[in-house]
Amino acid sequence: MTSLTAKPWWKDAVCYQIYPASFKDSDGDGLGDIPGILSKIDYLKDLGIDVVWVDMGYDISDYEKVYPPYGTVKDMEDLIEACHKRGMKLILDLVINHTSDQHAWFKESRSSKDNPKRDWYIWKPPRFAEDGTRLPPTNWRSYFSGQTWEYDEHTGEYYLHLFAKEQPDLNWENEEARKAIYDSAMRFWLEKGVDGFRVDVVNMYSKGVELKDAPIVDARFYEQPAWMYYANGPRMHEFLREMNQTVLDKYDTVTVGELPHTPDPKKVLDYVSARDKQLSMVFQFDIVDLGQGREHKYHFEEWKLPQFKTIVAKWQQFIEGTDGWTTVFCENHDQGRSVSRYASDAPSDRAPSAKLLALMLCALTGTLFLYQGQEIGMINLPASWPISSYRDIESVNFYHAMAAQSGNDPAELAYVMRSLQILGRDNARLPMQWSGAAHAGFTDAPRGPWMRVHDLYGEINVARQVAEGEGSVLGFWRRMIRFRKQHAEVLVHGAFQAFEMEDERTFVFGKRGEGSGEGGGTEVKRVAVALNFTGEEQDVELPPYEGLEFAVGSYDDAGEAEKGVVGRVRRLRPWEGRLYLAGRE
Structure with missing residues (x-):
């Protein structure tokens, strides 16, 4: 973290998020990789990017290695060096709420109730109904539908997973586990030159010791949303202070926390006060939650522009008179594309809409974040695509859960598909559209990319917009980034x-x-x-x-x-x- 008297480098930065699987494939296997990112590093520099954020995934089986299809630790070292040579920084995702069930820590934890690492994860005995039916410890709903508890036959207990069952939650109440996280997940990469972290679900580490049933908001399901019990828990700020004192204060780092379920600006300020040294800034999700259903995320609800404006004003103004900082963004790997969501992706409207949003974002206070493809105005996947074309576990699981609950009711499933087409995570994960060549220039794999390329890649791609020059969406983004930096005192600050x-x-x-x-x-x-x-x-x-x-x-x-x-x-x-x-x- 930076001292209070210095001007932190990250406040004026323009950051670019990369989802490696979909950015650029270098070896013809259909999946994006780190060498693919390296091949486009000058493209990012020319765009005006200061910080490259590489999202390395959430199913961590070893914090000190790279997911093999993406490359090696040496590839990552080369990427760090390439960024630094060009005057850019590089940050990685820090996923420390959970690990993979294939991580050595969890394998030990799962091996027996008396294993020294048993308490590194959250294990609880089952409950039983009056008729003897085994029940999970609570009725909490997973983010990927279904329950948050997975029964382990070997030890006769359940482990907690707020996300996929293959992603067991770490127990932050255990001091030894925290120390191991600091060493393996953080210090290892900081020593290699990484400049900071985007911290995944940063407010979910402290879940307290009492695990209560969530209130019933949808009686059709046993599982209920329970974020009020596991987000912003009693020791959350203590853990973040410890993280800084133990590791981050030793380096000139930036931390960007993912902060869901925290709509109160006062509570957000608790996380981003410079004096308190917890987080540099956070992503507050009101803007990208717009249109999500109250009971189910993928039940789209219509909204009006005043709601959008109120959200923008709220998170622009909440830092005034404080020592906190804010972020500017409207896309990431978990959201639909901004042109489709907040403007119009009709053929004649696409480019004007993308430029409108670029102008707005470049005029807002805070650190600016772009997501790959946003700079060329990529749009949501076509409404004609069936559920079989979707790859995201959250979307697919929700579709099948609603199909089962509704008895495959056509009206309900049409509503779900329309909602997914607007809000679904796959919209952001389609392969990057580099050119009008086969597979959008993303890969030369004969079988194609890991996920279907957008039907309109021939019309929306980098090569075409480079040829169009300043008048393209890409050209306008380049111009607006330069303009933002020239007038940083009023646009950024x-x-x-x-x-x-x-x-x-x-x-x-x-x-x-x-x-x-x-x-x-x-x-x-x-x-x-x-x-x-x-x-x-x-x-x-x-x-x-x-x-x-x-x-x-x-x-x-x-x-x-x-x-x-x-x-x-x-x-x-x-x-x-x-x-x-x-x-x-």
Whole structure:
């Protein structure tokens, strides 16, 4: 962690998340790999990326090795070196809520009740119904559907797994287990030059010692959501402080925590206060949870633009007057694509929508995160794809659970498929679209990639947009990243102000930031951003800031459209965004 007086390098950084399986295949086996990432490292540098985040998966059988299909530890060392040579940092996922059931620690834990590592995982005896039926210790629902407990015949007890049954949860109450995690999962990679971690489900390590049944919110199922019992537990902050004191404080690292089930800004600030030294920043998920069902994630619910604007404003403003920091993102490996979710992926709207979102994100305060393919405007998989084309365990399990519960009701399953097409994780995991060649240039494997390539890869790909130049979505992202860095004092660090929050068609916000002026004094800059979130022309009124001048727009001819316009009212074209700058006050 960085000292309070220094300016942390990670605040001004633009970060790029890579899902290795789907980024680039180098050896023709149909699966992306680390050498594939290496082959595209200059592409990332040219985009303006400062930090490469490699998501190495969640089924950890050995923290000190690399998943063999992805490569070797030497490959990872080469990637670290390549990033550092280009002035970029590299961070990895830190998955320490659970391990694989193939990890040596769990094999020992499972071997007997008196094994020294038995308490490194969470084991509980069964309960029994009045008729003698064996029941799991609680009624908690797994994130991947079904129960969170798996019965082990060998020892006659259940182990806890909040996620897949192959991913048993570690017991953070055990000090020896924590020390082993710090050594094997963290210090090992930091010594190799890794610059920090994105910390998986960072608020789920402390589950307390009382495991209670969750309240029943859907009587059709035995298993119920139970995050209120295992998220933000009683020792969570203690564990994070210990993690810093034991390991992270010895290195100049960044930590980005995945923080689900934490909607209260005050509780989020508890995690990101610089003085408390727990996490550098977190991903708060209100923005990507928009549209998810209340009882079941994949029961899509319609939403309106004011809800979106309220979420943006909330997480822009919550750090004001504090020593905390925030993140800017709207895509990752677990979400549908932003163009499809928040704008329009209709053929004529795709590029304008992607540019609109790029302009908005580059104008928001915090550390900016892009997800692979976002920079070319990749969209959700086609609605015509059947469930057999899906690969994500969470989506497939939910579909089959609802099929069983509804007796294969066509209306229910159509609703589920529509929800998955909007929200499902597979949308983000389709192979990266590098070119119009076979398999989108992702692989030359004769049998194709591990997962089906998007039908529209010939229209949406890197090579085509490179040829199109500045007018492409990729070209616009490059331009906006440069612009963001040039005006970091107001775009990265500025205070946020929203206007006309109830308007369901447009989003107008302002920023105020202080920086060094030409004469060495302090200069205050103002920014106004106007966004049209509809497919029709809309009038917007700019904020009452003095001296606003047009700076950049998502339409190539926006500057021409601004000529001769007086007053504060502007007419925006479908899915258009414009940004205005004002100098010193």
